Amino acid sequence: MPDRLSPVDASFLYLEEPTTAMHVGSVMILEGPQAARERGGDRGDAPDRRALQHEDLMALVADRIGENSRYRQRVRELPGRISGPVWVDDVDFDLSYHVRRSALPAPGSEEQLAEFVARIQSRPLDREHPLWELYVVEGLEHGRIALVTKTHQALVDGITAVDIGHLMLDPEPVTDIPRPPSWTSRREPSDVQLVADAVRDFARRPLTLVERIRGGIVGGAVDAARGTLGGAGSLVTQVARTAASPAPSSALNARVRATRRFRMLRTDLAEYRAVRDAMATADRHVEVTVTDVALTVLTGGLRTWLQARGEPVHSATTVRAMVPISVSEGGAEMTSGDRGVSSSQVLACFVDLPVGEPSSRLRLERIAYQTRHQARSSHAIPAAALTGVAGFAPPTLHHLGARLANAVTRRRFNLVVTNVPGPQVPLYVGRARMEATYPVMPLNRGQALAIGLTSYDGEVFIGLNGDRAAMADLGILADGVVDALAELQTVVGVKEFEV
Numbered sequence: 001m002p003d004r005l006s007p008v009d010a011s012f013l014y015l016e017e018p019t020t021a022m023h024v025g026s027v028m029i030l031e032g033p034q035a036a037r038e039r040g041g042d043r044g045d046a047p048d049r050r051a052l053q054h055e056d057l058m059a060l061v062a063d064r065i066g067e068n069s070r071y072r073q074r075v076r077e078l079p080g081r082i083s084g085p086v087w088v089d090d091v092d093f094d095l096s097y098h099v100r101r102s103a104l105p106a107p108g109s110e111e112q113l114a115e116f117v118a119r120i121q122s123r124p125l126d127r128e129h130p131l132w133e134l135y136v137v138e139g140l141e142h143g144r145i146a147l148v149t150k151t152h153q154a155l156v157d158g159i160t161a162v163d164i165g166h167l168m169l170d171p172e173p174v175t176d177i178p179r180p181p182s183w184t185s186r187r188e189p190s191d192v193q194l195v196a197d198a199v200r201d202f203a204r205r206p207l208t209l210v211e212r213i214r215g216g217i218v219g220g221a222v223d224a225a226r227g228t229l230g231g232a233g234s235l236v237t238q239v240a241r242t243a244a245s246p247a248p249s250s251a252l253n254a255r256v257r258a259t260r261r262f263r264m265l266r267t268d269l270a271e272y273r274a275v276r277d278a279m280a281t282a283d284r285h286v287e288v289t290v291t292d293v294a295l296t297v298l299t300g301g302l303r304t305w306l307q308a309r310g311e312p313v314h315s316a317t318t319v320r321a322m323v324p325i326s327v328s329e330g331g332a333e334m335t336s337g338d339r340g341v342s343s344s345q346v347l348a349c350f351v352d353l354p355v356g357e358p359s360s361r362l363r364l365e366r367i368a369y370q371t372r373h374q375a376r377s378s379h380a381i382p383a384a385a386l387t388g389v390a391g392f393a394p395p396t397l398h399h400l401g402a403r404l405a406n407a408v409t410r411r412r413f414n415l416v417v418t419n420v421p422g423p424q425v426p427l428y429v430g431r432a433r434m435e436a437t438y439p440v441m442p443l444n445r446g447q448a449l450a451i452g453l454t455s456y457d458g459e460v461f462i463g464l465n466g467d468r469a470a471m472a473d474l475g476i477l478a479d480g481v482v483d484a485l486a487e488l489q490t491v492v493g494v495k496e497f498e499v
Contacts, residue, residue, distance in 0.1 A: 032143025300484025
């Protein structure tokens with residue numbers, strides 16, 4: 001019997017619109033030969049062999065996607081949509097279609113890379129093929145290479161498949177890439193076979209047939225998804241209690257079009273930790289986490305952005321963020337893990353970011369109070385509850401955050417901020433060390449901005465994804481985030497005022 005998409009996974013296909021593609025992306029920047037030479041100068045191999053070679057990358061991808069993988073399967077609709085879509089092997093699977101080579105005019109800057117990412121991420125994935133793409137972008141300054149990925153939320157459920165970016169990473173350089181295993185596609189079922197399988201499925205679950213007849217498969221899948229993720233059940237009850245009131249009106253909520261703007265910010269994790277430690281040892285000490293500090297920095301950037309627009313900003317002005325937070329034994333925190341996220345729980349928190357508060361320290365205290373209260377509240381959503389909804393796996397937390405964003409009615413929050421703690425040791429794609437990794441979170445309908453944060457190897461990487469028309473001034477927000485981090489350090493006494 002064909003592997004049928006769950007109602008939740010199918011909903012990501014049916015609810016997708018040309019202006020709101022439902023894939024999650026990433027930008028992984030790999031070091032060039034010069035950096036490899038400086039890092040490992042005592043090694044005997046040629047410097048160019050320490051960098052990523054295209055043929056090695058193709059072999060690595062072929063090896064990692066494995067036999068009978070979701071990454072070799074495409075979605076097939078049933079005749080008349082009498083039942084949900086199924087996964088079938090792509091009999092014409094062509095790896096070179098999915099792994100695409102591109103280049104910037106050398107020496108390409110990170111600003112040029114961000115523009116490339118914005119164009120690529122604006123395009124929905126072609127459903128006639130497996131729902132993923134990987135772009136190899138050459139020409140970056142210092143001989144670096146960027147890998148830009150796109151993986152559909154219907155593909156990554158955290159159980160059957162994880163994000164392609166995670167599959168590519170190793171804790172040590174891979175010098176000998178194994179020969180990819182042979183793969184032979186299964187014969188694609190005919191329409192008659194698919195209908196017969198659907199009839200047998202209906203016979204085992206007759207209520208399903210009644211539901212299909214009543215509303216049609218598309219409406220049924222959408223209703224099932226909304227019922228599971230956003231409209232009924234204990235999970236929704238908890239969400240409703242946590243976010244009982246509609247989100248405040250905000251310039252972030254605007255008509256979303258197809259094109260995007262993207263900005264990449266690279267900051268030092270030690271600076272976030274220094275603020276946390278300073279708050280813990282101050283005369284009026286307050287327990288805060290690195291996540292709280294990160295949200296405060298984003299709040300400062302949003303405050304600057306709103307003021308630059310001439311938006312009304314007063315003491316009570318807030319922006320509500322839906323924040324899936326990784327929780328360890330010590331509380332919500334960015335932590336290290338083995339090739340992924342170290343976490344015992346994930347909480348869907350709704351944080352009213354106090355953009356109207358002029359004091360950065362008070363902004364931090366107010367945010368810390370909210371996250372601490374929700375983490376300790378019975379209304380927090382544990383990982384076990386999320387597993388039953390859409391699958392949970394730590395390495396795919398950004399996908400989980402995107403799924404949660406679709407779980408709650410858009411009226412409850414203004415934007416999504418995903419915060420994924422990563423390992424604090426270097427990771428490698430083949431021989432090449434990954435020096436930076438930026439998440440690209442999808443936009444929801446009516447929400448012009450999505451933010452992803454990933455901590456990795458001592459740094460915090462921030463991806464700002466915005467609607468191209470509504471967020472024409474995205475650069476002001478990016479600069480404001482950097483300034484807010486410096487201001488917060490000064491206010492809590494981490495560094496002196498600059499003259």
